Amino acid sequence: MRLRELLDYKNIVIQCHDNPDADAIASGFGIYLYLKENNIPVRFVYGGDFPIHKSNLVLMKESLNIPIEYVKSIDIPDLLITVDCQYKEGNVKYFPAKNVAVIDHHKASGTLPSLNVLKSNMGSCSTIVWYLLKKENFDVNKNTDLATALYYGLMTDTNGFTELYHPLDRDLRDTLKYSKSSIQSFRNSNLSLSELKIAGEALEKTHYSKKYRCGLVEVKPCDPNILGIISDMLLEVDGVDTCIAYTLFNAGIKLSVRSCIKEVQSNEFVEFLSDGLGSGGGHYDKAGGYMERSLLDLMGVDFKQKAVNGFIKKRIREYFEYTKIIQAGNSSEDLTYSPVYTKKSLLMGYVDPAEMDLIGKTVTLRSIEGDIDVYCDDSIYIMIRSDGEIFPIKKANFGKSFTISDIPYKFPGEYEPSVKDANSGQLFSVIPYARSCIISETTPVYARRLNERVKVFTVWDKEKYTLGKPGDYLAAKLDAPKELFIINKETFQSTYERKLCKEAI
Numbered sequence: 001m002r003l004r005e006l007l008d009y010k011n012i013v014i015q016c017h018d019n020p021d022a023d024a025i026a027s028g029f030g031i032y033l034y035l036k037e038n039n040i041p042v043r044f045v046y047g048g049d050f051p052i053h054k055s056n057l058v059l060m061k062e063s064l065n066i067p068i069e070y071v072k073s074i075d076i077p078d079l080l081i082t083v084d085c086q087y088k089e090g091n092v093k094y095f096p097a098k099n100v101a102v103i104d105h106h107k108a109s110g111t112l113p114s115l116n117v118l119k120s121n122m123g124s125c126s127t128i129v130w131y132l133l134k135k136e137n138f139d140v141n142k143n144t145d146l147a148t149a150l151y152y153g154l155m156t157d158t159n160g161f162t163e164l165y166h167p168l169d170r171d172l173r174d175t176l177k178y179s180k181s182s183i184q185s186f187r188n189s190n191l192s193l194s195e196l197k198i199a200g201e202a203l204e205k206t207h208y209s210k211k212y213r214c215g216l217v218e219v220k221p222c223d224p225n226i227l228g229i230i231s232d233m234l235l236e237v238d239g240v241d242t243c244i245a246y247t248l249f250n251a252g253i254k255l256s257v258r259s260c261i262k263e264v265q266s267n268e269f270v271e272f273l274s275d276g277l278g279s280g281g282g283h284y285d286k287a288g289g290y291m292e293r294s295l296l297d298l299m300g301v302d303f304k305q306k307a308v309n310g311f312i313k314k315r316i317r318e319y320f321e322y323t324k325i326i327q328a329g330n331s332s333e334d335l336t337y338s339p340v341y342t343k344k345s346l347l348m349g350y351v352d353p354a355e356m357d358l359i360g361k362t363v364t365l366r367s368i369e370g371d372i373d374v375y376c377d378d379s380i381y382i383m384i385r386s387d388g389e390i391f392p393i394k395k396a397n398f399g400k401s402f403t404i405s406d407i408p409y410k411f412p413g414e415y416e417p418s419v420k421d422a423n424s425g426q427l428f429s430v431i432p433y434a435r436s437c438i439i440s441e442t443t444p445v446y447a448r449r450l451n452e453r454v455k456v457f458t459v460w461d462k463e464k465y466t467l468g469k470p471g472d473y474l475a476a477k478l479d480a481p482k483e484l485f486i487i488n489k490e491t492f493q494s495t496y497e498r499k500l501c502k503e504a505i
């Protein structure tokens, strides 16, 4: 769905979930200003039991001139757009409407109207709105109030940017021209004394597993930022390597996860915990996620403290019990009886940093998997894998593995990878500079399809594991059978083919 499709409706109401948070308010504000600019009669509302009372949100609403209204009922609009939530959800006051649209970053909880943008891999709904506005050439930065609101929306939904999910979240953070003083004043009125008390009470009842060195804290309904503060504090405790703080709210469970050991990456841990129920993301040390109440219901988990606590503990146990850790080069795993595969000759992309005027600069390569900082000199190229990931390669190695092709380059992925200039903070897409090349390297590999979860510390990176899930492949080159690594299912299926006879190689 494009925002311009909404301009066909005569009058529109934008609705946040009840007890709106900063992300919901910012998202609705963005859509509101777009519709206003296009002369569509529009209102921005929310329902529920109480009007906004948290001091940071009252301040946000007033200082950024956000025309959000607390209502008990509305006249039936031509179109109702729910932001940061879905129509007919438990925490969304029901208002009849002729047509409905949904813009949200949570998992689908029911049937969606055909007008929808649902991206649960984004850290905030503000990110989606920012992206939708950009696609309509609506310059968010011309309105500092809006830029500030969107920035604050992402900030509060991702625990102060530590739990970002998607590269677009990082793009938003890096490109908005927001008011620093406003953000500072919201930040300093974020916690109330009663919330501080909630944190204290929760910590008193910490569950601790000695076996897994994992702490678990259930927190009374609270602002999600409290969760981050609690989990940060818990991780400081001696004997706690990983920890989880969570809270139940109307529509589900919010989780904040921390880890200080290399055997557990927080973002991967929270993805495991919320698997099939919601989503999660963040960094190796800090991450956040949520579980959808309706999906917990489907799984037969009672939405009560005790049952939820039991469920989370069960998932923690599964995480630690059913994941095998492999140190490549030092493992008893023997792949030499496994089938042999070689790479198909696939088209990939490469970029010469000289053509982007990047020589002598330090840049951040940004793609779905994360950011990598690289110093550009004339000895490297930037490679674009078929799934959109980018990474640097030495020209000498490029020559060994790839052949340059004349076919014009076409990007196949979802998020166009970009580079960020470390000095100016500006982002540039690499796609316009990309040329095609073909994999010429044919080193065969042994590969075994995984039935289990494994974490592999490769010989190239002993600090950071790659996760293999059932369906992915554990592989090693024929000439280095101990140097194990993971190839994910999709990459394996699209890039490798079976060699029928080992001897023929």
Ligand SMILES: [Mn+2]
Binding pocket: 023, 024, 084, 105, 124, 125, 157
């Ligand atoms: Mn949100």
